[in-house]
Amino acid sequence: MGVAMSEVAWAGLALAGCLGLWLWLRLRPGAACSQRRRVRAALQRMPGCPALPLLGTTYRMLGLKRRELFASLDKTTRQYGPVFRTWNGSHGVVHLSEAEHIEIVLRSTVNIQKGYVYSFLKPWLGTGLLTSSGAKWHSHRKLITPAFHFNILDSFVEVFADKSEILVSRLEKEVGNSKGFDVYPYITRCALDIICETAMGTEMNAQDETDSPYLKAVCELTELIIQRIGKPWLHSDFTYSLTDQGAKFKDNLRILHDFTKKVIKERKEAMKNSEEFNNGTEDLFGRKKRMVFLDLLLEASKGGTVLSDEEIREEVDTFMFGGHDTTSTSMCWTLYLMALHLDVQEKVYEEQMEIFQGSDRKPTMKDLSEMKYLERVIKESLRLYPIAPFITRQVTQDIEIGEYCLPEGSQVMLHIYHVHRNHKYFPEPETFNPDNFLPERVLTRHPFAYVPFSAGSRNCIGQKFALLEEKAVLSAVVRRFRLRALDPPSRLQLLWELVLRPADGVRLTLQPRSTTPTDY
Numbered sequence: 001m002g003v004a005m006s007e008v009a010w011a012g013l014a015l016a017g018c019l020g021l022w023l024w025l026r027l028r029p030g031a032a033c034s035q036r037r038r039v040r041a042a043l044q045r046m047p048g049c050p051a052l053p054l055l056g057t058t059y060r061m062l063g064l065k066r067r068e069l070f071a072s073l074d075k076t077t078r079q080y081g082p083v084f085r086t087w088n089g090s091h092g093v094v095h096l097s098e099a100e101h102i103e104i105v106l107r108s109t110v111n112i113q114k115g116y117v118y119s120f121l122k123p124w125l126g127t128g129l130l131t132s133s134g135a136k137w138h139s140h141r142k143l144i145t146p147a148f149h150f151n152i153l154d155s156f157v158e159v160f161a162d163k164s165e166i167l168v169s170r171l172e173k174e175v176g177n178s179k180g181f182d183v184y185p186y187i188t189r190c191a192l193d194i195i196c197e198t199a200m201g202t203e204m205n206a207q208d209e210t211d212s213p214y215l216k217a218v219c220e221l222t223e224l225i226i227q228r229i230g231k232p233w234l235h236s237d238f239t240y241s242l243t244d245q246g247a248k249f250k251d252n253l254r255i256l257h258d259f260t261k262k263v264i265k266e267r268k269e270a271m272k273n274s275e276e277f278n279n280g281t282e283d284l285f286g287r288k289k290r291m292v293f294l295d296l297l298l299e300a301s302k303g304g305t306v307l308s309d310e311e312i313r314e315e316v317d318t319f320m321f322g323g324h325d326t327t328s329t330s331m332c333w334t335l336y337l338m339a340l341h342l343d344v345q346e347k348v349y350e351e352q353m354e355i356f357q358g359s360d361r362k363p364t365m366k367d368l369s370e371m372k373y374l375e376r377v378i379k380e381s382l383r384l385y386p387i388a389p390f391i392t393r394q395v396t397q398d399i400e401i402g403e404y405c406l407p408e409g410s411q412v413m414l415h416i417y418h419v420h421r422n423h424k425y426f427p428e429p430e431t432f433n434p435d436n437f438l439p440e441r442v443l444t445r446h447p448f449a450y451v452p453f454s455a456g457s458r459n460c461i462g463q464k465f466a467l468l469e470e471k472a473v474l475s476a477v478v479r480r481f482r483l484r485a486l487d488p489p490s491r492l493q494l495l496w497e498l499v500l501r502p503a504d505g506v507r508l509t510l511q512p513r514s515t516t517p518t519d520y
Ligand code: HEM
Pocket: 114, 129, 130, 131, 141, 318, 319, 322, 323, 324, 326, 327, 330, 386, 387, 388, 391, 392, 452, 453, 454, 457, 458, 459, 460, 461, 462, 463, 465, 466
């Protein structure tokens, strides 16, 4: 890391360079320039705070701590209303937080290209399903969709149940710890084990070790990406690669890529070497064979005609990221809310008792489909704490939003967090109320007022997987323990790091269900 210059020095150099570039771009004639002028003119009509050359409106974020970023954007949104604009350096971003407006964007079959901020994910995920666009996205989405077919999900329920069993056995050691403990690492390791086995057919056994280098690298990398988004002078790949942050990013990237490459290589060799693996009904370890996501990709890439090795790596990294950080964070929020609202927790428990009649057997797909109340609780948690609070699109064709035009070349940011907390659609938006998801209420609500998994053609491909996994894990925890939260919502700080997390984790206390409740 000896060659890395300080971030401040590079910021100075990059600013000087950018100033020259900015002047050149402004004075230069041509199509790109006229598009920029159109964007500027259109965004000038929208409310928003004053912008500075080069920095745009990001100067408002300078000096903020990580945990102050989300609160700052929340405050700006409440100040400027349902349509406003910001400037992230030279990128004009229009922010929308009403269901009617979000619907226009998500229903579009043209404006499906992700916003420029996703380019900071590309060194890690390449152009996998989340970040790609155009023909590549279309063909990969078609290829991967069968991996989430009901029959395949059905075969995963056993994995969800096995990993949940390990989770509750690990949680036993926290029983009686009256000071409380952070449940977040336990849930994350469980979710990681689940995605590894279901997506790659690999046992990671993250629940057996407390220090997973993979997990540590994911956490550091996502934090670095968010920091980079808010600092326009780090947007250039060249500048970034010369900073300490860029060097740290590269180190973490190597850990993540080495891991996925190793898994793919091993699976490929196993596939090649074992006839039983290819034709039989049992896997290499004699268990009932299930089609994992990676097998589907390897199958499709035989002969290298459909998917190259690099494309497989990109998709595996995308699913490893998309498939564990999201569900683990969502489960933590649900646990927190149940631990805070004991009446809701008791109703969840009663439903479990009805389904399992006191037995501690593992759940089946049928059991999971009967957990209607738990499903409402999970959905309500995702309303209050959507894991992806904002998603962005590149506007590739003008969009009309009421009196405004979002011109081609601008970015649009959809505020899932704010539409979920809008009293137009949810009468008491700040109150946790699973009955918001009673079928009759859902029917009368605007269909785009609740979009935790996004909607339209680029919706979340893993949403059914996520709900099943969460039900299985949460069912196991609630059947075994009474939960109590230590922190009221007023003490929680929200951290926006690609996913929306509680800044200090989720502190709980546990009491076994087998004992009489105490006022612990
Ligand atoms: C509670 C859990 C989850 C939430 C809240 C969630 C949310 C989302 C959202 C909002 C998007 C749209 C992103 C955008 O437009 O930029 C998305 C896309 C995606 N999600 Fe999820 N997700 C969850 C779980 C999962 C799981 C378990 C997987 C995989 C196993 C997954 C894989 C993906 C992929 C690959 C995409 C990109 C789809 C495309 O563009 O075609 N997600 N997710």
